[in-house]
């Protein structure tokens with residue numbers, strides 16, 4: 001499909017304002033949980049303003065029963081740090097809202113707070129990420145890094161969930177099928193809708209119906225029309241105009257007359273009666289074709305795809321052809337999408353042959369209606385002729401798992417490691433300031449992610465590294481990497497973004513490149529193999545010593 005292949009579309013780059021594009025007005029320091037600010041006061045009162053902390057932002061489980069996650073939302077986090085500042089009215093609000101007795105100097109302190117002394121390390125946006133490997137690591141004064149927690153989590157959690165969901169839809173649909181995001185009406189509110197459009201594009205969708213997302217993020221906007229357009233006509237008598245200029249001659253011709261003539265002939269070719277087809281639908285299609293002669297894409301399931309929609313569409317498409325225009329295709333929004341798409345493709349092939357219009361074979365068939373990953377898999381099994389899926393509800397609401405559980409945990413304070421213990425081993429945090437490496441095999445596949453203490457030398461190509469399961473002593477393996485990737489880059493330091501940030505398009509490409517480094521068994525939909533995340537021997541011993549030191553010894557009586 002090329003750019004003109006879905007009814008109405010546009011780029012939007014010329015309207016892009018990079019500053020505005022990436023920072024949503026709602027993202028500001030007060031977009032946080034109250035407890036961050038009350039803790040800030042208590043830290044301040046306890047004279048902890050000079051304490052230096054390290055926090056890890058990570059998730060514990062991959063979403064959607066999968067074994068990978070796409071990291072997204074980093075650019076928004078950096079923009080947030082860049083603009084972090086409590087306004088005068090924020091301070092006024094906090095004065096009224098926090099409990100009485102808060103000292104005025106604290107508000108002065110808050111009023112002067114910025115993220116200048118914070119350093120943020122992250123893996124690249126669009127990279128595949130795995131449980132327990134921090135995707136962001138933040139160092140800086142305890143109070144400020146604590147105050148960032150909730151906002152950073154809200155910026156990363158849904159973005160990464162959405163990008164992962166979209167990437168999964170892309171994987172099951174295959175690379176040749178177009179995917180359009182149609183979810184704004186069903187999204188979790190306006191901001192959820194915008195994020196869904198942006199991050200589904202990141203994950204591999206081709207466009208969105210969301211016009212504001214198109215303008216803000218320079219995403220292709222595409223669309224067809226709704227059933228209302230068809231049902232707004234009940235007879236051809238309602239057509240106020242039937243005339244359309246011939247594309248080459250410029251002579252006005254009666255499009256309806258052409259369509260009616262073709263419809264008669266088509267009824268024999270498609271073996272349906274013109275009597276059974278809807279006249280209102282024909283009128284609606286003629287009128288839509290007059291409005292968009294070069295972009296005619298019609299919804300064919302309003303009454304009956306076989307007996308009415310396909311007949312009327314083909315008649316109007318042939319009429320347009322008489323006047324020098326090529327229709328684009330159809331959308332089917334109900335019924336058995338595999339069967340109906342095959343039926344439509346067969347009808348187009350017959351018309352192509354009988355009317356000597358070979359391009360009819362290539363008409364686009366768009367399918368929509370409550371589509372999810374499983375529907376696409378099932379349609380693939382059945383065999384279908386769909387070129388494009390329009391997907392809304394289940395994509396944007398992340399039906400199978402509505403939240404990613406990224407957390408933000410203190411791992412070091414004033415150079416001292418901190419560990420959070422839990423009955424649930426999975427929830428025990430990995431203490432200390434860590435580096436993360438991805439080790440690759442000779443065939444270019446990612447083998448394992450390895451966490452080490454920052455003080456350890458990085459693993460070297462061709463040298464055996466002992467990789468240990470962080471909690472199960474017996475699980476270990478030697479790995480001889482053919483390539484070693486250091487996962488963290490410094491993205492924010494001394495009050496500045498310190499990497500050239502990729503465009504959304506580049507992040508989108510990165511997703512596909514990064515997914516290619518994963519073996520297929522990690523990506524399959526049913527029971528995928530878990531990707532290994534390990535710690536160095538040194539880090540393993542460090543964690544377990546600290547665990548023992550911190551775990552109270554119970555007494556049985």
Ligand SMILES: Nc1ncnc2c1ncn2[C@@H]1O[C@H](COP(=O)(O)OP(=O)(O)OP(=O)(O)O)[C@@H](O)[C@H]1O
Nearest residue numbers: 333334335336337338339369370371375378379382
């Ligand atoms: N061949 C198919 N195989 C598997 N699932 C399909 C197939 N065709 C359609 N579906 C899915 O089955 C569901 C059909 O839903 P439902 O019966 O509510 O819709 P409908 O009656 O066809 O349309 P509507 O209610 O919108 O008029 C949708 O989720 C759709 O994506």
Ligand SMILES: O=P(O)(O)OC[C@H]1O[C@H](OP(=O)(O)OP(=O)(O)O)[C@H](O)[C@@H]1O
Nearest residue numbers: 182333368369370371390391392393394
């Ligand atoms: O099904 P989704 O994946 O959410 O995709 C978007 C849906 O939105 C539109 O109709 P809407 O659902 O508003 O009405 P309808 O299904 O009753 O036609 C469209 O026709 C799709 O069906």
Ligand SMILES: O=C(O)c1cccnc1
Nearest residue numbers: 182209222223224225390
């Ligand atoms: O353009 C479409 O076809 C569309 C847009 C939003 C929702 N459903 C369909």
Ligand SMILES: [Mg+2]
Nearest residue numbers: 333368369370
């Ligand atoms: Mg619907």
